[in-house]
Amino acid sequence: MFSYIRGVLVQKEPTHVVLDVQGVGYFIKISLNTYAQISAQKGEEQQLYVHFHVQENAHSLYGFASEVEKELFLMLMSVSGIGANTALMMLSAMSPQELTMAIVQEDVKRLKSIKGVGEKTAMRAVVELKDKARKQMPELLPGEGITQPYHRLQDEAVQALVVLGLPKATAEKNVRLVLRSLKGEDIALEELIKRALNV
Structure with missing residues (x-):
């Protein structure tokens, strides 16, 4: 139902926040991980990815600092x-x-x-x-499932992809996916970069 909510931070506690969206206050439960990542101060705008959880006796919003955590x-x-x-x-x-x-x-x-x-x-x-x-x-899973000879190649490919405009997290993810698919086979840096761009 909801993908994210962006609003003015009214309250911030380790277990929840309240975001004001055009006069409506949303009570959103959060993890300590998300609490630590909220940079907004009271009165400033904050966005959280949310999950609307429906139970027989309660309807609750759960908020997350990142889509990955959600x-x-x-x-x-x-x-x-x-x-x-x-x-x-x-x-x-x-x-x-x-x-x-x-x-x-x-x-x-x-x-x-x-x-x-x-x-x-x-x-x-x-x-x-x-x-x-x-x-x-x-x-x-940084480096998980990637053999040692690939590590230097991985770093160089990620750096090149970032220069080409990819966000670092996306570059790292794409390079890991390509390297895992090789199952130990050799690959040139240029080919790795090309494949990572097309993941």
Whole structure:
């Protein structure tokens, strides 16, 4: 229903913010990760990516500093036993990158250390999300799955793509996707850049 909300910051707390949009105050629940990334002061404009969550007894807005965090939140909620509040707790306990790495590396011990996440839920998250996270969120897995000889090539390609006008995050994501698809085969820098531009 909502993709994002941009409004004047009225209130900012570690658990929520209130944004005023043309006289309407939106109460939006947030993670500590998003709280730390909100740069606006009261009275200044702030944008958050949002998810409108409908339950039998409540309609809630959840806000995120980035689309990646929102996507990870929705991914976590797809796991049986992880509701919206637990997903938000997980994103408060770890950064999106740390959480994704824990899932991909099957670190059940770290996941179950989060309040509200038991061993069974942590194991389900790993089983159900490991491959999905690798495929959908390569930007949160720096160097994961890329062999050592590629690292210098990766850095040079990213620098070239940034010079060509790509945002750094997009450049890194595209280069990683191309390198993973090679499965160890050699590739010239020029060809890597060309393929990354067409991902």
